[in-house]
Amino acid sequence: MHVIVLGAGLLGVTSAYYLRQLGHDVTVIDRQATPAAETSFANGGQISVSHAEPWANPSAPLKVLQWLGKEDAPLLFRLRADMRQWRWGLSFLRECTPARTRRNIEQIVRLGTYSRALLQELRSDKRIQYDQRMQGILHFYTTQKEFDAALAPAEQMRALGCERRVISADEAVQIEPALAHIRPQLAGATYTAADESGDANRFVRELEALARADGVKFLMSHTVTALREAGGAIDHVEATDSEGRFQRVRGDAVVLAMGSLSPLYAEPLGIRLPIYPAKGYSVTLPVKDSAKAYQVSLTDDEYKLVFSRYTSPSGDRMRIAGTAELNGYDRDLNRVRCEAIVRRVEALFPGAGDTTQAQFWTGLRPATPSNVPLIGRTRLSNLFLNTGHGTLGWTHACGSGKSIARIVSGLKPEVDFAFAGA
Template sequence: MKIAILGSGVIGVTSAWYLAQAGHEVVVVDRQSGPALETSFANAGEISPGYASPWAAPGIPMKAVRWLMMRHAPLILRPHADMAMLRWLTAMLGNCNARDYAINKSRMVRLAEFSRDRLIELRTGTGISYDERSQGTLQLFREQKQLDGVGKDIAVLKADGVPFEVLDPAGCVAAEPGLAHSEVPLAGGLRLPHDETGDCFKFTNALARMAAAQGVRFLNDTAVTRLAVDGGRIAHVEIAHPETGAGNLVADAYLVAMGSYSPQLVAPLGIRLPVYPVKGYSITVPIVDEARAPVSTLLDESYKVAITRLGDRIRVGGMAEISGFTKDLPPARRATLEHSAGSLFPGAGDMSAASFWCGLRPMTPDSTPVIGATRVPNLFLNTGHGTLGWTMACGSAHVIADIIAGRTPAIETADLAISRYRNAA
């Protein structure tokens, strides 16, 4: 079967890999000059199944008000006349209750743990390298009240069978020796020893090269302009290249993996895909003092910032800005990232040489990605992973490869499809 994948971020490329491994003819189309040049380019670098939790949770509306007022705010809202934003916010707030939180988290954990196992399997089987480390994730609490409130998180981890350690300040320093130089007091931490780190951009490009060696074709610098329907099915996808011009790409099946831009492509087909861009920021800092640098990933609970070791660099990423498709880089956002990393790991990196980046995370109102078939028989979706695209990539790709081929996936997937929104309505 010939399959056209629209989008070459980490989701599109991993999907291409597993589909090619299953014997399909695969072509990947993307408007960029190569893989992983948008949201997958400079994300926080953490692979954290243990922290696969919905943003929509009980108490979040009240916390959001407080976050919006902070100097180094983890949440930024820049409202404008945008009905899609309003619908998404309303639906997200509708999920901020205990019942929906439990349902959504169970879906996310199921997929995230399956994905972790597939990534380990892929790494073992291919030897792929991407500045990976398997030294766990430390959620750091600067204040005692944060540590005191960790009980409900521990209950969830126990229920899901996720190994964890509750650490005092000395335990935090033992896990992350660079914290011995912290400029702020440490109250304690919650460590998940089985989480990993890695450079998503390096992984995606390495896997794309491996996929190309297996016969996958990559059409770079090629915009996807329209899905053409005939007889209730996708007949072809209209594409455009700056040099060769417009044309049609014909396949047996089509997979939309275009992140935040997926809803715009499927909307003319009458498919309302509730994915909205939530902007995140990162800085990538060259290490100048190994002894002061992190060894894995640290989550700064106060500012919702992840600080990750990637080879000879430190990736500092976080914040959630709801501002549509804006790509500006306000200095205040960089200041927050520098403040978080600089106060915990002072002198570890050269902040003046850091690169500053932003990406549009494709978020659903329930934080669960949309993976599966649509009402158009040969059109499929693999999108909406939010902040967990890197964590869930291999599992999502494995699942959609099975669905497209008509095989039963290894995990339950019915509640990952877009039909769950119709059922909820």
């Protein structure tokens, strides 16, 4: 078959790669000139099966109310006259029950474990380099309340095969000596040795080169304008190139992997996707003092931040990313939120990074209310979804890409997951 993949980020490129591995002719369409130029450009860098507790959990409603109106809040609902936002928010509240939280954790862990194994297999087979580190991920807590709240989800994750081990503050400092500065503040930690980190943008560019060499066609700088339906299927995709020239692209199947833009293209087809853009931020700092900088990838659950470190010939960098702002499709860089991240980094690791050379970035993450992505079929016979991954696009990319490739091919996916349309 000829399969059209819409989107050249993490999910689009992994979908294209695995579709080609199954023998399909594949065309990828993206509005940017290079792959991974939007949400996948400067994300937090974690392949984090242990980051499976969704935003929607029993403690979330009270926290969201407390954070309303605070510019530096970890999760900020910027209320708008936007029906999509209100529908999403109501669905988010429905997902905050203990039973739904447990179910969502189960789905997220299963897909994450499968995806991490595929990434490791791909790295071994193809020798892809992306500033990867295989030193695990350490979640640390600076309040007893947050630490206590992490114990039950960690136990459930262990039961599902994700070895998220509960450790003491002293053990956390042994694993990551850079935390010694805040040892008096540490209430405890969890550690998942099998988790990893790496530069997602570099990974996508490496995989795109492999896919292109294997025959995948990339139409970059092409803006998709519409998906046209006929007879219960997608007849063609309409797009314009960088010079405004109109094109119709036809294929036997279409995979929608356009992140937060996905619902805008699905809605005219009568398909309502429960996805809303959650604007995230990242700060990238050159390492100023290696002895003070962390080596292990970290998660600061209280502030909803993740920390990764990239060491390559181009330099030694710290990447700190996180927070979420629900404010429609606004892409403006909010300096208050960026500077709040820098303040937290300096409080935890003073002098580790060169804050005078901080690079700020923001991107729209496609969030579902449950944090469980949409992968699978739609009511149109040849339209498939691989979208809605929120903060876990990097963690779930390979597993999602291979799964949708198998579904398009009429094969059963290899992982027990609640696939759309199944």
